[in-house]
Amino acid sequence: MGNNTDPGDLVDKINMLDIVLTLAGASLSIVGAFVLFFAHYLRHKSGKPTDEVRQFLIFLTVADMFNALGLLSGVARFLNSEDSTDEKVAACHRYEELGCIAQSYITTLFGMSSFFWTTIIAFHLFWTYEDNCPSSIKKTLLYHFITWGIPVAITTAAVSKNVLGSDLSVGSGAWCWISACLPQYDRTLWMTISGKGWEILMYFSCCAFYLLIKWRKIKIRRLRRKMNIGSLSPSQTAVQSDVETKPHEDIRFLLLWLIEVVLRIFGTIRYLTAAVRRHTAKEIKNYNTVDKVLLHFQSFGDSAQALCSCLLFCIFDKEIRNLLKDNFFCNQKRSEKRPLLTRQTTVC
Structure with a gap:
């Protein structure tokens, strides 16, 4: 297979800033994932019910965490490889690197899984907006088949076709x-x-599901204006009061796709411009300069999803923040009191 990329565009494309940004984003995401898991444990321990959408958030975080781990291993491999040398580019990687293929398998699989879980969360919020009944076992199994099964099938096919590298x-x-x-x-x-x-x-x-939920809210508000709340049946009143009390929680989960867009749009732009350049043979003005700038943002964005989920659902959530604070400081106070009690016992 011949190399269809101009070697001059590839040599020294990655600089130390890209490596630092990837390391920072991936490391903080792994820490953020564990904070989210711990917060989920504390919330469950405190007796608060865990609804389905929070369980989906945990699965999404698992995918984002493994994606970050894969990117960390990718950076480690890059620092010990010669990808950016003229000889390596000209040789077009004729020999297979198992470490490179394994890392590509992990990040490709869990990256796709992250996209699917984000979409499932938006769909689930739309589908259950007026009906909070839990999903059936069949639907839950279908969700897991889509989010894990399809990525595994695609990535395994990619390995069998020898396209990862x-x-x-x-x-x-x-x-x-x-x-x-x-x-x-x-x-x-x-x-x-x-x-x-x-x-x-x-x-x-996800944008469509978000707009549909907004439209449903508008329809409910219009219904409330037309009909007196007192004349509604008990079931209608219950539905409306439930809709009024849950938007804050749902909006935060719907923001997940916006976070994904903001973090990953730079890589998407690079993919689209590279594809246009590759297939039209047109020289895009200032392509290399713009591509390198976008690469800086992509280096952090592609690895920072779990970090942003942690910020949204732990740091910016007063309830979870207080749970974490109470757990940490209470344990610290207990450890400080023990030596004091020992001294008092000795004096007596």
């Missing part, structure tokens, strides 16, 4: 994804199938 940072950062050695059409096809296509679909589908 170093993409020389054309669509990624300091980590592996789709091999740069593939023909142009195959590269774009597999980049779309194994990530970017699902990501773009997530943007539009």
Whole structure:
């Protein structure tokens, strides 16, 4: 397979800033994931019910955490490889690197799983907006099949087709994804199938679910204006009061897709511009300069999803923040009191 990428565009594309940003985003995401897990445990321990959407958030965080771990291993491999040398680019990675393929498998699988869980959360909020009944076992199994089964199938197919490898940072950062050695059409096809296509679909589908929920809220408000609350049946009153009390919680979960867009849009723009350049042979003005700037943002954004979930659902959530604070400081106070009690016993 020949290299279809201009080697001059690839040498020294990744600099130390990209590596630092990836390391920072991935490390903070892993810490944020554990904080979210611990907060979930404390909330459950305090006797508060765990609804389905919070369980989905945990599954999403698991996917984001493993994605961050994969990116960390990708950076470690990049620092010990020679991806950016003229010889390596010209050779087009004729030999397979198992570490690169394994890292690409992890980040591709869990990256897709993250997109699917984000979409499932938005769909679930839309579907259960006026009816809080828990999902049936069949529906829950379907959710898990979609979010884990489809990514595993696609990524395993990619391995069997030998398309995973170093993409020389054309669509990624300091980590592996789709091999740069593939023909142009195959590269774009597999980049779309194994990530970017699902990501773009997530943007539009989650936006649609968000707008549909907003429309339902507007319809309910109009209904309230037309009909006196006192003339409604008890069941209608219960539905309306439930809708009025739950939006704050739902809006935070709906913000997950916006966070995903803000963090990942830079990589999506790089993917689209690279695809246009690859297939039209048109020289885009200031392409390399803009691409390097976008790469800086992508290096942090692609690894920071779990961090942002932690900020949204732990740090900016007063209830969870107080739970974490009480647990930490109460334990600290207990440990400080023990030596004091020992001294008092000795004096007596």
